Amino acid sequence: MSFLKVLVIDDEPGMRMGVERTLDGEKLEFFGTDLVEVSVASAGTGAEGIEKINSDGFDILFLDYKLPDMNGLEVIEALGDRAKDLIIIMITAYASIEVAIDATKKGAYDFLPKPFTPGELKIVTKKAAERILLARKNEQLAHEKKQVRFEFIRVLGHELKAPLAAVEGYLDLMESKTLGENIESYEKILKRSSVRLNQMRKLIVDLLDMTKIESGKKDRKLVELNLREVAENAIELAGPSALARKIKIELDSPEKLVMKADSGELDMIFNNLVSNAVKYNRDEGKVMVRLEKLEEQIKIQVSDTGIGMTEEEQKKLFKEFSRIRNAKTADILGSGLGLSILKRLVELYEGEILVDSVPDQGTTFTLIIPNKE
Amino acid sequence: MQKVKTVLLVDDDQDFRIQQKIMLEAMNFNVIEADSGSAAISLLENNNPDIAIVDLMMEEEDSGFTLCHNLKKRLPEMPIIMVTAVASETGLSFNVKTREEHRWIKADALLEKPIRAEQLQKEINRLLQG
Numbered sequence: 060m061s062f063l064k065v066l067v068i069d070d071e072p073g074m075r076m077g078v079e080r081t082l083d084g085e086k087l088e089f090f091g092t093d094l095v096e097v098s099v100a101s102a103g104t105g106a107e108g109i110e111k112i113n114s115d116g117f118d119i120l121f122l123d124y125k126l127p128d129m130n131g132l133e134v135i136e137a138l139g140d141r142a143k144d145l146i147i148i149m150i151t152a153y154a155s156i157e158v159a160i161d162a163t164k165k166g167a168y169d170f171l172p173k174p175f176t177p178g179e180l181k182i183v184t185k186k187a188a189e190r191i192l193l194a195r196k197n198e199q200l201a202h203e204k205k206q207v208r209f210e211f212i213r214v215l216g217h218e219l220k221a222p223l224a225a226v227e228g229y230l231d232l233m234e235s236k237t238l239g240e241n242i243e244s245y246e247k248i249l250k251r252s253s254v255r256l257n258q259m260r261k262l263i264v265d266l267l268d269m270t271k272i273e274s275g276k277k278d279r280k281l282v283e284l285n286l287r288e289v290a291e292n293a294i295e296l297a298g299p300s301a302l303a304r305k306i307k308i309e310l311d312s313p314e315k316l317v318m319k320a321d322s323g324e325l326d327m328i329f330n331n332l333v334s335n336a337v338k339y340n341r342d343e344g345k346v347m348v349r350l351e352k353l354e355e356q357i358k359i360q361v362s363d364t365g366i367g368m369t370e371e372e373q374k375k376l377f378k379e380f381s382r383i384r385n386a387k388t389a390d391i392l393g394s395g396l397g398l399s400i401l402k403r404l405v406e407l408y409e410g411e412i413l414v415d416s417v418p419d420q421g422t423t424f425t426l427i428i429p430n431k432e
Numbered sequence: 433m434q435k436v437k438t439v440l441l442v443d444d445d446q447d448f449r450i451q452q453k454i455m456l457e458a459m460n461f462n463v464i465e466a467d468s469g470s471a472a473i474s475l476l477e478n479n480n481p482d483i484a485i486v487d488l489m490m491e492e493e494d495s496g497f498t499l500c501h502n503l504k505k506r507l508p509e510m511p512i513i514m515v516t517a518v519a520s521e522t523g524l525s526f527n528v529k530t531r532e533e534h535r536w537i538k539a540d541a542l543l544e545k546p547i548r549a550e551q552l553q554k555e556i557n558r559l560l561q562g
Contacts, residue, residue, distance in 0.1 A: 221445075224517075224545070224546060225445075225447035225448070225451075227546065228447065228448070228451040228546060229447070229451065231451075231546070231548070232451060232454055232455070235549065237454055237455060237458045237549065238454060238458070247450070248450065248451075248454070251446075251447055251450060255447065
């Protein structure tokens, strides 16, 4: 439960008591779930009210226009920046358009003409409270978003630092000639250094891709593409690494399967799927790429005969930097961003990704994308 | 001739293991490697290392701590050097110098990554003599 602090500044004791009696201890309900308890304090003069606001802090201020020591507008002026943290509701029997405009200009949020009923007071309070609660919620959301961002940067920093540390370590060994004068003795550590640097490059490229997807929607150019051709390109690109490990890639697709999409994005989707299917395959394994036109959707399916995943591993699959680390993946290079990029891309097309995987048998990724022709 | 001493090296970072192994072999040690706490424990079945070098932050966050406890249970006399990048990464700083710290951290020395050969040699010499 959260709390809402209300202050009444009015020189009439009856008015102060009335507001206290109506609102103090009142529990307001918002958005079906949030319960807010109201507490009320009061002041009889402008000066007393200002002092209370400065020392205690309030959320809502019911402010009488005509006070013994100053008028309501002067109170708002005297509050200065403090007024911005308050929802100010003017209460006055002398409501005139001029006063209303002036007060609003100075930061008043609402008006409550005297005399008012407890019901009217509650309605005005509830309206103001709703605004405060929304602001609080937005603040919280912004805070959470910032936290997610920080966490991402923290992990990213770690992922970028790790390969640097590894290469640095190898350079130290070379510098101190730990393995002697013969350059050939250093073959293994030179190879590991270049592996780690390649991994770092891949991470940076993936990161740039991801940033492009998130920021560059204006650069999207949706044109009619033949998915078969996109798939063929991706297969060709994965060719050399598949050949090196005797992995066969097959394509099952109609001659023409047209979809309106951005060609760069679609390349990324297919390259991602096909290269993963090769990377996580066993030697002499198989990759099957299937394209199918359903009634109002397009189905893209890529299966491999590789190492597969447990259900536990599948759950972490699309989270940034959550590379599945086990003995089987230890020597496979990856940035840990590939699948979160894939997910973001598929979301751009309002599609969904289904994963079906059996450890040591293989994995099938199925993309279902609405076909908007 | 002095018997060649065996170092048990436990780290889930392949490159760190390669580097440590090169350094240790240059210092005339025999090196046995494990990439996890459980792999380290199973190595003890057929090996009797003289000293262990254990990474604190492995896949399960505190597995270095747990492994130290388990190693000390099996081989109470074997000194353990714990290595960590923890201070530079989390700002968390601890040591194994006071009695209180020793109660909780079952390592005999703590080294910060990156580790220099001279530093490693010095710690190993100290612990194997003591």
